[in-house]
Amino acid sequence: MEVITLNRTQQITRLSELLADLNKIADNAQTYDQWELVYDRVFGESRTISKIIDDLGYRRIEYYEPDSSYEEDVKAYLSAANDHVDNIKRVEGLMS
DSSP: OOOOOOOHHHHHHHHHHHHHHHHHHHHTOOSHHHHHHHHHHHHHHHHHHHHHHHHHTOOOOOOOOOOSOHHHHHHHHHHHHHHHHHHHHHHTTOOO
16 A cells, blocks of 8 residues: 655645535534534544644644534534634645
């Protein structure tokens, strides 16, 4: 199996694309069952997001988890993740 190594810009691009996909999924959720699926997807992918951030040498995403509903937990995480990735992009000079 071939291992592909991404440079910093590629890692940040992958991170941004992953978050954009998760944001789209969350934007379309309306019912409890849909939010449960979004929750599973977001927190399943959060390990990938954390791994990329760790590989880049940045601190982990910190956020307040309300533990009230799938919807609130997803919104809290994505809000913090979006802000965190925007800050990484700003530091790396990749903000447009």
